[in-house]
Amino acid sequence: MTRAKQDSCDVAIIGAGMAGMAAALFAAERGLSCILVGNGGSLLFASGLLDLLGVHPVAERRRWRLPYDALVALAREEPLHPLARINAVSIRSAFQSFVAALGAAGLRYAPLGERNRNVLTSIGTIKATHGVPISMIAGADLLDALDARPSCLLVDFRGLREFSAAQIAATLGDRWPRLRHQRIEFPGYEAAAELYAAHLARALETGKTRERTIALVKPLLGDARAVGLPAVLGLARAGEVHAAFEAGLGVPVFEIPTMPTSVPGLRLLAALEAAVSARGVRRRHHATVRALAFDGEGGTATLALDGAAGGVRARAVVLATGRFTGRGLTADRRQIRESILGIPVHQPGSREFWHQRDFLDASGHAINRAGLLVDEAWRPLDAGGEPFWPRLYAVGSILAHQDWMREKCGSGLAISTAWAAMQHVARQLRGTAAG
Amino acid sequence: MNSPSFIQTEVLIIGGGVTGTALARDLALRGVACIVIEKDDINAGASGRNHGLLHSGARYVAGDRAAAIECRSEGEILKRVAAQAIQDTGGYFVAVEGDDERYIADFPTYCERAGIMARAVDVAAARALEPALSERAIAVFEVPDASIDPFRLSLESMAQARSLGARLMRRTRVTGFEREGRRIRAVRVRSRTDAEEVRIEAAQIVNAAGAWAREVALLAAAPIEMTYSKGTLLVTHTRLASRVVNRLRSPANADIMMPGGTVSIVGTTSTQVDTLDNIHPTTSEADLIVEEAARMLPALATMRFIRAYSGVRPLVGSAGVADGRAVSRGYALFDHEDQGLDNLVTITGGKLTTCRLMAERAADLVCRRLGVTRACLTATTPLPVDPDTGWTEPGRGPREWMHFHGPEDTLLCECEMVSGSAVDAICAALRATGDTPTLTDIGLRSRVGKGACQGAFCSVRTVAHLYQRGDFQARCGVNEIIDFLGERWRGQHAVLWGEQLAQAELMEALHCGLFEEDLLGAPNVDSAGEKSP
Structure with missing residues (x-):
C-alpha cells in the first residue's frame, strides 16, 4: 500500500x-x-x-409561522x-x-428575519420555508398580501412538462381570483417537444434570448402587478437574469420552484x-x-x-x-x-x-x-x-x-x-x- | 314524491371484472342488450390482482383434474381468440432438492391423464435457457403455460360489447333489490358522483361481483356460501425469466413466477380472511414469498422489488376450511331458483383462465330464461384489437415512442415511456363514453406509475398535462396526485428495503418535503396564537 x-x-x-x-x-x-x-x-x-422548521408536532400537522417559536416547543416536547x-x-x-x-458565491437569499415565508410550488400548493432565494421573494410577498387580491400573471413554456401555469392558477383560483396564466413558446426552442429547465436557464443567460422572452411576456402583462415564472431564470448568472426580467417587465418577477432536478437546486x-x-x-x-x-x-x-x-x-x-x-x-x-x-x-x-x-x-x-x-x-x-x-x-x-x-x-x-x-x-x- | 331515474335493459351485470366483461361481450355477441355496473373500475378486484397466468392446467393435475382439463381447453381457446393479450411464453415446472420425489415421479402421468403436454427437460438445458433457476433444481418439465394481460382482456371485451350496444356504468354500486314474488323487479344503484339513486329494470340480473358476490347476493336476500382467500404477489424491478416458472409440487405458497413485460411477478400466498376491507400486502407475506421462491430462483433473495399487491379469491362453498388452497378453484353458477328467484344468476369463484367459460355458462342460463336461442360465439370469434385500450402492454409505449411519436409529443412517464399522446387517447376513449378521466383511471389503462418511481414523478407530469388539456379544473389535481400515490403506496410499503426504499424516500421528499401534500387541509396555526397575542 x-x-x-x-x-x-x-x-x-x-x-x-x-x-x-x-x-x-x-x-x-x-x-x-x-x-x-x-x-x-x-x-x-x-x-x-x-x-x-415548519411543522411540530408532526402528528398534529401544526404549522408554525415563527420557526424559532417552533424550536422552543420542539425543545420542550422532543x-x-x-x-x-x-x-x-x-x-x-x-x-x-x-x-x-x-x-x-453569487446566490442571494432574502434577509432571513424571524418568519417562515410562503412560496408557491409548481403543483399549486403553498409551502412554508425560511430561506427564500431573492428570485422567489416577490411571490412570497404576494402571498402575504392575498387579502388585497393582487393581480398576477403566471407564464409558462410549452414543452416544460412538469410545470403548468394553468394548473397553479386553477388550484389557487378560489383563494386568488386575479391570478392569470399564459403559455408561451420559449424563443429558439419552438421546434422542441420537450424542454429542460437547465437548458432554458442557460439560454436565458444570453442577452438575445432573454430580450426575446421578455418581449413575449410584456404584452401579456395587462394589470398584473407581478409575474411568476418557472424557476429557469439563469444558472450562474441568475441574479443578472432576474434583474433583467424585472427591469424589462417593470414589475416584480418571481420564480416558482419546480420538481427536481431543478434549476434552484443546481x-x-x-x-x-x-x-x-x-x-x-x-x-x-x-x-x-x-x-x-x-x-x-x-x-x-x-x-x-x-x-x-x-x-x-x-x-x-x-x-x-x-x-x-x-x-x-x-x-x-x-x-x-x-x-x-x-x-x-x-x-x-x-x-x-x-x-x-x-x-x-x-x-x-x-x-x-x-x-x-x-x-x-x-x-x-x-x-x-x-x-x-x-x-x-x-x-x-x-x-x-x-x-x-x-x-x-x-x-x-x-x-x-x-x-x-x-x-x-x-x-x-x-x-x-x-x- | 320524486321517483328516481330509471333505466331498462335486458340483462344487468353486476361487476366489471374479467367475468362480468366477458359476459357482457358474450351477451352482446348474441344480440342481448346489457348494462355492466361496477362499483369501482374495470378489474378493480381479483381480476386485476393476480399473476396474469394463463394456466396450462398442470398446476391442478394432481388435486383437481376437472379444473386442470378446463384450464387446458380454455387456455387453448384464449390463445386463439385473444392472442393480443397473451404472451405464449411457455412454462417450466421445477422441483428442487427436498421436494416430494413421489409428486415429481407422478407428475407426467397426471398431466397425460388431463391431456396436458408436459415434456421432461434436462435440468442443465433448462438452466441454460433460464439461468435464474437454482443449481439445486432436480427436475424440470415444460408445459404450455402463458402470460395474459387481464386488463387488456377486460378492456377489449368491454370495448367490443359497447360497440354492440352494451353499457358500462363505472363507480356505481348496488344499493338494493326490489323484489316482487319470484322476480327482482328493479335494482337500485348509486354512482359515486351522483347523490341520486337510479333504478335499473332488467329481465335478468347476473351477480358477477367476484369476491363481493356474497354481499350482492345477501342484498337480494339470496345468500350464497363463500369464503375469501387473500393472495399476495410481488413485482420485481427487472424480469428474471422469460418463461412462467412453477414449483413442481402440490400447490403451496410462492410457487409461481410470471414474466410480466419488463418485470417478474412472484407469488402467491393464501390466507383466509373474513372481510374484504383493508386488503393489503404485509411485510411478513413479502418475506415469506421472497424466502420460499428463492429456493427455486435464488436471485430473488437479493432482487429489488418495486411493488406488492393483494387480491381476494372468491371461493365457493366449504365455509370453515382452513386452507383456501384445499377449496376448489372451480367456478360456481347459482340459479337461485330454490331461493325463490327466477331472474337472478350468480357466477363466481373460478380463475382468470376460465373467465370466458364462466361467462358462457352464465350467458347460456340467462339466454335460456330469456328464450334467446343464439349460441355462444366467444370460443370462436376473435376479440377485436382496440387501439385505445392497448396501453397496458409494457412494450407498447417504448415501441411507439421509438417508431412514430409526433413532433409535439412528450414523455410523461419516463420509466415506462408513456407519452402525452397515449394519455390523450385514453382520455378521449373515456370521454367518448361519458366518463371524466381521473389520474387513477389513466393509471389503470396505461403503464403510468408502474415503473421504478411508482408514480412519484410521472403523476406530477401527467397532472400538469391534464390541466393543460383542460381535463382538470380547480383544485382536483392535488387530490388526484394524493389518491394515485396513496394507491401506489398500499402496494409499496411491504417491499421497501434496499434501492426501492431510497426511491420511496425520494417520493416523500418531493411530495411532502416540497409539495407539502401532507399538510393539505391542516389548520394554519399561527405560533403566536399559543403565546400572548
Missing part, C-alpha cells in the same frame, strides 16, 4: 450534500484544514429553499430531536453564515461548490469511502477511497452521508445499517413498523426517525453507548429522532447540526497538538 499519495487534513467530511457542504464551510471558517469526500449528487434534488439540542443563537449564526457564503450546488472551494476546502469528487480505520484513541483516521487516487488521513471525521437516498443508511429486509462503519442504527423493532399503510398518514413513517444516536458532542454511539471513536462526528439527516420531510426542517437540520458539530470538532482539535 502506498502511503505517499495520502493527503492529510484536520477534518475529513464524508458526504457532500447540504450537511457535508455546510460542515466544510464551517470547518474552513474556523480555520481547520478540510477534505470533502463525495460529489454533491443529493443536492441535485434540493429545491433551493432553506427550511428551518428533547432528543437534533434541533432541540442546539440553541437558537447557534442556529441563527449557522443560517446567517450559510446564507452569507451563498451570497458571496444553483445551490454550484454556489456551495464555489464557496467551499474559495475557502480552500480540498475535494475528493466522485469518491466513495471504501474503508475507514482509526489508529488509536488520540491518533488519526485513514480513509481508503474508491474512484479517487490516494487516501485521506484526518484528525477528525464527520459523517454527513445522509439517509437512504444519500446512501448513508442501507436496509435489507431485516434491518437498517450505517453503510461505512456499521455504526448501530436506532430503528424500529422490525420492518413491519417501518412504514404506515397510508403514505400521508399524519403520524409519519417510523423509519424516518431511525438513524444514528449521538452524544452531546455529536459523536455517534456504539452499542455500548460510548462514542464510536473519539473524533468521529455525525451531522445532517443520518441522525435519529427527526423526520425532516414531515417537519420541513431538512436544511435546518443539515446546517445547524453541521455548525454545532464543528464547534466541538474545533474545540477538540485545538485541545490536541496538530498532527
Whole structure:
C-alpha cells in the first residue's frame, strides 16, 4: 500500500450534500484544514429553499409561522430531536453564515428575519420555508398580501412538462381570483417537444434570448402587478437574469420552484461548490469511502477511497452521508445499517413498523426517525453507548429522532447540526497538538 | 314524491371484472342488450390482482383434474381468440432438492391423464435457457403455460360489447333489490358522483361481483356460501425469466413466477380472511414469498422489488376450511331458483383462465330464461384489437415512442415511456363514453406509475398535462396526485428495503418535503396564537 499519495487534513467530511457542504464551510471558517469526500449528487434534488422548521408536532400537522417559536416547543416536547439540542443563537449564526457564503458565491437569499415565508410550488400548493432565494421573494410577498387580491400573471413554456401555469392558477383560483396564466413558446426552442429547465436557464443567460422572452411576456402583462415564472431564470448568472426580467417587465418577477432536478437546486450546488472551494476546502469528487480505520484513541483516521487516487488521513471525521437516498443508511429486509462503519442504527423493532399503510398518514413513517444516536458532542454511539471513536462526528439527516420531510426542517437540520458539530470538532482539535 | 331515474335493459351485470366483461361481450355477441355496473373500475378486484397466468392446467393435475382439463381447453381457446393479450411464453415446472420425489415421479402421468403436454427437460438445458433457476433444481418439465394481460382482456371485451350496444356504468354500486314474488323487479344503484339513486329494470340480473358476490347476493336476500382467500404477489424491478416458472409440487405458497413485460411477478400466498376491507400486502407475506421462491430462483433473495399487491379469491362453498388452497378453484353458477328467484344468476369463484367459460355458462342460463336461442360465439370469434385500450402492454409505449411519436409529443412517464399522446387517447376513449378521466383511471389503462418511481414523478407530469388539456379544473389535481400515490403506496410499503426504499424516500421528499401534500387541509396555526397575542 502506498502511503505517499495520502493527503492529510484536520477534518475529513464524508458526504457532500447540504450537511457535508455546510460542515466544510464551517470547518474552513474556523480555520481547520478540510477534505470533502463525495460529489454533491443529493443536492441535485434540493429545491433551493432553506427550511428551518415548519411543522411540530408532526402528528398534529401544526404549522408554525415563527420557526424559532417552533424550536422552543420542539425543545420542550422532543428533547432528543437534533434541533432541540442546539440553541437558537447557534442556529441563527449557522443560517446567517450559510446564507452569507451563498451570497458571496453569487446566490442571494432574502434577509432571513424571524418568519417562515410562503412560496408557491409548481403543483399549486403553498409551502412554508425560511430561506427564500431573492428570485422567489416577490411571490412570497404576494402571498402575504392575498387579502388585497393582487393581480398576477403566471407564464409558462410549452414543452416544460412538469410545470403548468394553468394548473397553479386553477388550484389557487378560489383563494386568488386575479391570478392569470399564459403559455408561451420559449424563443429558439419552438421546434422542441420537450424542454429542460437547465437548458432554458442557460439560454436565458444570453442577452438575445432573454430580450426575446421578455418581449413575449410584456404584452401579456395587462394589470398584473407581478409575474411568476418557472424557476429557469439563469444558472450562474441568475441574479443578472432576474434583474433583467424585472427591469424589462417593470414589475416584480418571481420564480416558482419546480420538481427536481431543478434549476434552484443546481444553483445551490454550484454556489456551495464555489464557496467551499474559495475557502480552500480540498475535494475528493466522485469518491466513495471504501474503508475507514482509526489508529488509536488520540491518533488519526485513514480513509481508503474508491474512484479517487490516494487516501485521506484526518484528525477528525464527520459523517454527513445522509439517509437512504444519500446512501448513508442501507436496509435489507431485516434491518437498517450505517453503510461505512456499521455504526448501530436506532430503528424500529422490525420492518413491519417501518412504514404506515397510508403514505400521508399524519403520524409519519417510523423509519424516518431511525438513524444514528449521538452524544452531546455529536459523536455517534456504539452499542455500548460510548462514542464510536473519539473524533468521529455525525451531522445532517443520518441522525435519529427527526423526520425532516414531515417537519420541513431538512436544511435546518443539515446546517445547524453541521455548525454545532464543528464547534466541538474545533474545540477538540485545538485541545490536541496538530498532527 | 320524486321517483328516481330509471333505466331498462335486458340483462344487468353486476361487476366489471374479467367475468362480468366477458359476459357482457358474450351477451352482446348474441344480440342481448346489457348494462355492466361496477362499483369501482374495470378489474378493480381479483381480476386485476393476480399473476396474469394463463394456466396450462398442470398446476391442478394432481388435486383437481376437472379444473386442470378446463384450464387446458380454455387456455387453448384464449390463445386463439385473444392472442393480443397473451404472451405464449411457455412454462417450466421445477422441483428442487427436498421436494416430494413421489409428486415429481407422478407428475407426467397426471398431466397425460388431463391431456396436458408436459415434456421432461434436462435440468442443465433448462438452466441454460433460464439461468435464474437454482443449481439445486432436480427436475424440470415444460408445459404450455402463458402470460395474459387481464386488463387488456377486460378492456377489449368491454370495448367490443359497447360497440354492440352494451353499457358500462363505472363507480356505481348496488344499493338494493326490489323484489316482487319470484322476480327482482328493479335494482337500485348509486354512482359515486351522483347523490341520486337510479333504478335499473332488467329481465335478468347476473351477480358477477367476484369476491363481493356474497354481499350482492345477501342484498337480494339470496345468500350464497363463500369464503375469501387473500393472495399476495410481488413485482420485481427487472424480469428474471422469460418463461412462467412453477414449483413442481402440490400447490403451496410462492410457487409461481410470471414474466410480466419488463418485470417478474412472484407469488402467491393464501390466507383466509373474513372481510374484504383493508386488503393489503404485509411485510411478513413479502418475506415469506421472497424466502420460499428463492429456493427455486435464488436471485430473488437479493432482487429489488418495486411493488406488492393483494387480491381476494372468491371461493365457493366449504365455509370453515382452513386452507383456501384445499377449496376448489372451480367456478360456481347459482340459479337461485330454490331461493325463490327466477331472474337472478350468480357466477363466481373460478380463475382468470376460465373467465370466458364462466361467462358462457352464465350467458347460456340467462339466454335460456330469456328464450334467446343464439349460441355462444366467444370460443370462436376473435376479440377485436382496440387501439385505445392497448396501453397496458409494457412494450407498447417504448415501441411507439421509438417508431412514430409526433413532433409535439412528450414523455410523461419516463420509466415506462408513456407519452402525452397515449394519455390523450385514453382520455378521449373515456370521454367518448361519458366518463371524466381521473389520474387513477389513466393509471389503470396505461403503464403510468408502474415503473421504478411508482408514480412519484410521472403523476406530477401527467397532472400538469391534464390541466393543460383542460381535463382538470380547480383544485382536483392535488387530490388526484394524493389518491394515485396513496394507491401506489398500499402496494409499496411491504417491499421497501434496499434501492426501492431510497426511491420511496425520494417520493416523500418531493411530495411532502416540497409539495407539502401532507399538510393539505391542516389548520394554519399561527405560533403566536399559543403565546400572548
